[in-house]
Amino acid sequence: MAFSGSVFSQLRFLVQLGRAEHIARRYFVTNGFDGALTMLGLTMGFHAGGGVATPVAISACLGAAVALGVSGLASAYMSEAAEREKELRELERALVGDLDATAHARAARLIPLVIAAVNGFAPLFLALLIMLPLWLSEAGVPLPLAPLPSAIGVAFVLLFLLGAFLGTVSGRFWLWSGLRMLAIAGLTAGLILWLEH
Amino acid sequence: MSSVKRIVLDVLKPLHPDALAFASAIADSHPGCHVTVTVSEIDAKTETTLVTVEGDDIIYDELAATIGSLGASVHSIDAVEVSSAARPER
Numbered sequence: 001m002a003f004s005g006s007v008f009s010q011l012r013f014l015v016q017l018g019r020a021e022h023i024a025r026r027y028f029v030t031n032g033f034d035g036a037l038t039m040l041g042l043t044m045g046f047h048a049g050g051g052v053a054t055p056v057a058i059s060a061c062l063g064a065a066v067a068l069g070v071s072g073l074a075s076a077y078m079s080e081a082a083e084r085e086k087e088l089r090e091l092e093r094a095l096v097g098d099l100d101a102t103a104h105a106r107a108a109r110l111i112p113l114v115i116a117a118v119n120g121f122a123p124l125f126l127a128l129l130i131m132l133p134l135w136l137s138e139a140g141v142p143l144p145l146a147p148l149p150s151a152i153g154v155a156f157v158l159l160f161l162l163g164a165f166l167g168t169v170s171g172r173f174w175l176w177s178g179l180r181m182l183a184i185a186g187l188t189a190g191l192i193l194w195l196e197h
Numbered sequence: 198m199s200s201v202k203r204i205v206l207d208v209l210k211p212l213h214p215d216a217l218a219f220a221s222a223i224a225d226s227h228p229g230c231h232v233t234v235t236v237s238e239i240d241a242k243t244e245t246t247l248v249t250v251e252g253d254d255i256i257y258d259e260l261a262a263t264i265g266s267l268g269a270s271v272h273s274i275d276a277v278e279v280s281s282a283a284r285p286e287r
Contacts, residue, residue, distance in 0.1 A: 009225070013214070013218070013222065016214070016218060017213055017214050017218075019213065090242065091211055091242055091268070094211075094240070094241070094242035094243050095209060095211065095242075095243055095268070095269075095270065097270055099268050101265075101266065102265065102266055102267065102268040103214075103222075103266060103267055103268060104211065104268040
């Protein structure tokens with residue numbers, strides 16, 4: 001009888017075996033940060049340049065969001081699959097045996113997919129959230145601010161939350177970590193405004 | 198008809214899963230068994246362990262397949278305890 005259990009417990013076992021949890025978390029933050037900051041840059045650029053029609057901003061932001069998602073998906077899968085394959089062959093040499101029918105081989109196939117999904121989903125998800133005010137404005141939903149400043153506001157909030165999440169992960173004070181991320185976002189926004197003027 | 202009640206195996210396994218996850222995975226796959234894993238030697242990527250399994254009727258082939266599916270291999274059977282059913286009285 002091979003190692004058995006429910007699908008969920010087997011998945012959890014493979015994720016633990018592949019030590020994928022902390023890698024996925026790191027990828028989520030790294031690429032999520034990339035996505036949020038790229039959207040902040042785009043929306044700041046449009047705003048500082050005098051503003052553009054909302055459909056144009058949506059198209060540009062959506063294009064960037066999809067590209068970030070696909071880039072995150074493909075790059076993480078290619079690099080993780082290569083790394084896992086290398087680790088598997090090294091382990092086979094150490095054990096002097098074939099591991100193709102083992103949990104290690106299944107983890108080597110599954111973990112790159114999980115990490116690629118996280119790496120691609122994180123920037124796409126954050127970018128779509130930042131674009132939400134643009135869509136709402138197009139749908140005729142009244143916003144407290146104009147669509148672009150609203151999107152910029154959402155980007156700041158998400159970057160703060162990302163920083164706060166990092167703070168809780170590292171065991172540091174979440175507010176300090178969030179404010180630090182907010183400072184980076186502010187610096188980026190300031191740099192864009194300075195360059196535009 | 199005899200049945201295996203206790204078996205001690207010399208097993209070479211990868212460092213991951215660790216002894217706790219390894220023992221749990223074996224126990225999950227063989228309900229009713231009591232599993233003990235003792236690490237006797239650690240190398241860079243592997244560790245040598247003594248796996249003791251106790252139960253009412255341990256099927257060695259199934260146990261070896263479970264251990265194999267976890268990336269480990271049985272080097273030898275170091276001890277075994279077998280019982281047979283009492284002969285019916287005439």
